[in-house]
Amino acid sequence: MSELTVERIYEWLADVKDPEVPALSILDLGIVRNVTVNNNANGTSATVTITPTYSGCPAMDVISIGVRMALAGHGIKQIIVDQQLSPAWTTDWMTDDGKRKLKEYGIAPPNRKVFKELGLFEEEEVQCPRCESTHTTLVSQYGPTSCKALYKCEDCKEPFEHFKCH
Numbered sequence: 001m002s003e004l005t006v007e008r009i010y011e012w013l014a015d016v017k018d019p020e021v022p023a024l025s026i027l028d029l030g031i032v033r034n035v036t037v038n039n040n041a042n043g044t045s046a047t048v049t050i051t052p053t054y055s056g057c058p059a060m061d062v063i064s065i066g067v068r069m070a071l072a073g074h075g076i077k078q079i080i081v082d083q084q085l086s087p088a089w090t091t092d093w094m095t096d097d098g099k100r101k102l103k104e105y106g107i108a109p110p111n112r113k114v115f116k117e118l119g120l121f122e123e124e125e126v127q128c129p130r131c132e133s134t135h136t137t138l139v140s141q142y143g144p145t146s147c148k149a150l151y152k153c154e155d156c157k158e159p160f161e162h163f164k165c166h
Helices: 006-013 059-072 096-105
Strands: 032-040 043-050 078-083 115-118 121-124 136-140 148-153 159-163
Touching (some): 006 059, 059 078
Parallel strands (some): 043 078
Antiparallel strands (some): 032 043
């Protein structure tokens, strides 16, 4: 095997999908914080540092296995997957391509906190990923996973998930 590079590992990590939203890679999500490679006489080792979208995210074990399988599939035997909780993940770390893929998958991507005016109270404006209407209603603050909320579009009447901005 030729000398392993950080760039090559990032290429392989692009194929590791998020188990909760398989339209996204872990790179699209922005949870890969760092990759290091050590080529020495004892062999090649790789360390991949990931940050969960929420502390305690149940998908992290599956993602860690996916990282290990992706690298082992390319002959890497010494693999460390390190979870880093600080700084906390933010949707600002998602790629623009990842946000586009979310919308195409039918999940409203996080936005930069656009609010509807409601006097003393404000409510986040969420656009329907199907018809693009902003005439939407929050149904539940928690969806199938902690990182998503459930909404309903009042125009096309379709329910949809929204990847919460944080």
